[in-house]
Amino acid sequence: MKTNQIDLSRRGLLAVAGAAAATLGAGCGGASASATTATAAAATTPLARLFSTEVGAGKNLMLLHGWTCDSHDxxxxxxxxxSKYRVVAVDLRGHGRSEVMPSGAYMPSDYVADIESLISTRYAGQKFILMGHSMGGQVAARLAAQRPDVVSAVISVDGSLGFPEAFGSVLQQGVSALQTGDLAIVGPAQFDSLYDASTAAAFKRWHARRLQGMSPQAVRESVGPLFLGPGQVGVGVASETFCRSLTLPFYHLCRTPDQATAMRPWFSNPKSKVEFWANTGHWIQQDQPDALNAAVTTWIDAL
Structure with missing residues (x-):
């Protein structure tokens, strides 16, 4: 092994959005093991030292977790x-065992720069399928747009893309609460709207306790720029325009049928697809692990 009370649910937000939502459209081998930590000099942004694990052989697959999460997800x-692929599972900056960066270093471009450097330095000349959950899905998509020479395909597990315009104002309330509130209270309260009735209580407690151990700046500063301000690609026309610019195979899994219907025409590659997943919370990989594993491996094997 290489080791190196605002409703923010898609269902709730699309309900709040109302008409806005409607207008959107809305090879195998043996395993190997060793330990690594990746870092490199950057021309424009300080890079973080990233913890990652690498196991397996076959197609290159890199896993990117979401906001307030880590690679244990x-x-x-x-x-x-x-057992099927060469898998690199990464902790993003400020998360898990990776380096905590100072305030002001948690823009989407910062996360992208870290992953770009990891691939370009440790895996020079190679391409990866990127699978990202939530924020990690948007980071994966941004890197694919920026460096198609290092990304061969993207899997977005309820990734931070394709929200209606009205989501921006709703999210602003959540971001403001994070800036001023007690993170141990505000964070889990926002998570509550992301769960399904089937989500295990143990998962909810794990997510809440993990947030309490994180650096406050990583929690407070990471989520807003995904959806708010100049350069955001998470909501509205900006998200649609961004997704339509991607030409590589893209597999997006989401939790509302309206979003799936809206987003399907955005991806031009014939191997791309957008799927609606019912009876699951935001952490699809934990609520429906067997189904997700089957869906993802089938899609990857068909590439």
Whole structure:
């Protein structure tokens, strides 16, 4: 092994959005093991030292977790994926065992720069399929747009893309609460709207406790720029325009049928697809691990 009370649910937000939502459209081998930490000099942004694990052989697959999460979120996928592919599971900056950066260093471009450097330096000349959850899905998509020479395909597990315009104003309330409130209270309260009735209580407690151990700046500063301000690609026309610019195979899994219907025409590659997943919370990989594993491996094997 290489080791190196605002309703923010898609269902709730699309309900709040109302008409706005409607206008959107809305090869195998043996395993190997060793330990690594990746870092490199950057011309324009300080890079973080990233913790990652690498196991397996076959197609290159890199896993990117979401906001306030870490690579343990993929624990239900790793045994299956590592038996079929060469899997690199990363902790993003300020998350898990990766380096905590100072305030002001949690823009989407910062996260993208770290992953770009990891691939370009440690895996020079190679391309990866990127699978990202939530924020990690948007980071993966941004890197694919910026460096198609290092990304061969993207899997977005309820990724931070394709929200209606009205989501921006709703999210602003959540971001403001994060800036001023007690993160141990505000964070889990926002998570509550992202769960399904089937989500295990143990998952909810894990997510809440993990946030309490994170650096406050990583929690407070990461989510807003995904959807708010200049350069955001998470909501409205900006998100649609961005997604339509991607030409590589793109597999997006989401939790509302309206979003799936809206986003399907945005991806031009014939191997791309957008799927609606019912009866699951935001952490699809934890609520429906077997189904997700089967869907993802089938899609990857068909590339």
């Amino acid at each position: 993929w624990s239900w996928q790793l045994p299956v994926l590592e």
